[in-house]
Amino acid sequence: MNEDTPYLRNHWSMVVSSILKVLLALAFIIVIAVANGMPAEILPYYALFISLILALVVVWNIIIWKKTRYYFLDDEIVVLRDTVFRKELRIQYERLASVNVQRDFICRILGTAKLAFNLNSNVNVSQAEAFIVLKEEDAEVLRKDVYKRMFQASNGTVGTDDGTDVPDTDSEVMIQPQYAGAGVTPLEDAEPLVHISTFDIFLHSIIGMPSIQALFGVLMAIYSIVTFFMQGAISILPLVILIAEFVLPAVGTFIRYYGYRLVRVGDTVSVSSGLFSTRSDSFKLSKVNFVRVREPLFCRLAGRAILEAEVVGTANENGIPLLCPTKKKDIVMGLFHDLLPEFECNEVHEKQSKTSLATIGLYMAVYLSILAVITYLISSLNLGVWGILLYIAVVILVVYIAVWGFLAYRNYSLAMDEDILKIVTGAYDRSVNYVLFDKIQYATVRSSPLQRRHGDGRCKVSMLSSRGFTEILSGVFKAEVLEKISATVMARIRDGRYDFRRYQ
């Protein structure tokens, strides 16, 4: 890399976007100051101070924009920032876990896109290792180019020249077309692995949320309607709760996953979606940390399921990396088998130990006690006809807690073969987690005094996830069975079955 090496620079809209954010913050400060009755004689100095800050922000952002260069070399991406402190960041293509294209509102107005490069590390889960803002078409071309280099780095093969060379419109924007010849289908031409309709996304946004949240939303809606007809006015609080806890998350999910598309080329998967802000994630299947088939209560009642895969850099605002929104369960499982067969585990499930009933019973006792105290406190108020509604709600909640206890005992199970650990968790909202032993960072077996007496315990499996790190807590099983998890992880490392190169 020398002075003649071609490089890229961020689109100027990045400067505008940064200045706009600071402007908004400054405007807020000014409004607060004026609202608090700032004396008139101080106002000019205050305005001068604010202008000075703004000028500094503008100059600093222009310097950063001017002095930050992106080199896309044969083996690595080099980000060079030569401001007051020189910073040089090198990212080898083979270390990349995923590449995202994000387009927020400003990007859509200015016709740009933000390309984020994510590594498989817990340091980079909440923020990309590096990102670059380019014109939309340039970003797409660069994404394809980086994807092909990732593909080449992992497979040692060469992809096609499918017209992905960046147009040489700017002397600084130069990426050499390097992949001529052989046949790899470009991601955007690939057939979607599963057809997701707008109706599927609509259903996903409602029944894909945790059942307690959906149930709460429905209860609030019923309460609002009943009060409207009984009192001729809508109660504000339940309406606010309904909007904040149910409507907004559902609308947000719908907007986020609208136009969902999942394609696969070779060992690379690309997921794209979005109504206003679009986002496209590309990642290698070897970077998947674990797979989860999620079945919230209403999903299960409709015979549907959701497929999620943990890949660093692909979490959305809700922290849910999605491979398939809610679809019929056989379609989801078919996709799972086609896409990630190495995560399948067909071993017989280990059922929970009887001592788990003590833990579940304890939780139920706590929930029922809280419910009893709240009911006692509310019933002491003069509720009139609302008292009947209260008792109906109490009966529903008692049934809900009782069924929760039954499902919590029945659902939790465990299975493992020599490669995969399968942990089923959840009561109303069942999750089946498929974890490669090679991706487990460490495991802890815990036991309460009662569990110890019966040789039982619970296992907490710690892994890297798209939200930092994640832990899966198993149900109550024989401690000797749970100890096999750590033993298998160690055995695979010791006898060489674990090979870090497989996951690079």
Place this chain on the structure above:
Amino acid sequence: MVEENGQTVPDIQELSDFRTLNPLSKNAMYLGNLIVLAIPVAITVALGLYLKSYTDFRFLAMLALAAIVVVYELVSPPIFYKYYRYRMDDDCIEVRSGVIFRAHTLVPVERIHQVEVKKGPILRKYGLATVTMTTAGGTVSLEYLDEPIAEEIAQHLNEKIIKMLKARQ
């Protein structure tokens, strides 16, 4: 065994069998717990002074809570000491710990990214230290170790990590 600053430091091979903590660790725990105890006790006293009644339901509830915390903090150090075990061999670290709930954690050395030796003022007073190992899935600590042992473990792990990274390159 190696002599270091008048203290006996075991070879790394000697750590492959489960070891208990130094009895001084109980004193460090008591001292640390005293600071924790000060908070509920202060809240209870303040609440009593504010309510000006020692028979008020709220005061009695706070007193009961503070009493539970005091009993736990006083009883827990010897139990923690009694059941705490750790061992380390060439490729893994095992820790058994807990007072009411007991845990057995096994960390493969291969998964460790970073090793840190922490010595707060209380631990320093008793010549103790904590080794914190960071993996991509979270952190695991070896607590209340003798300072030379902690340093020895950290050094050994760091050497292993560097060797592993070099081999991968």
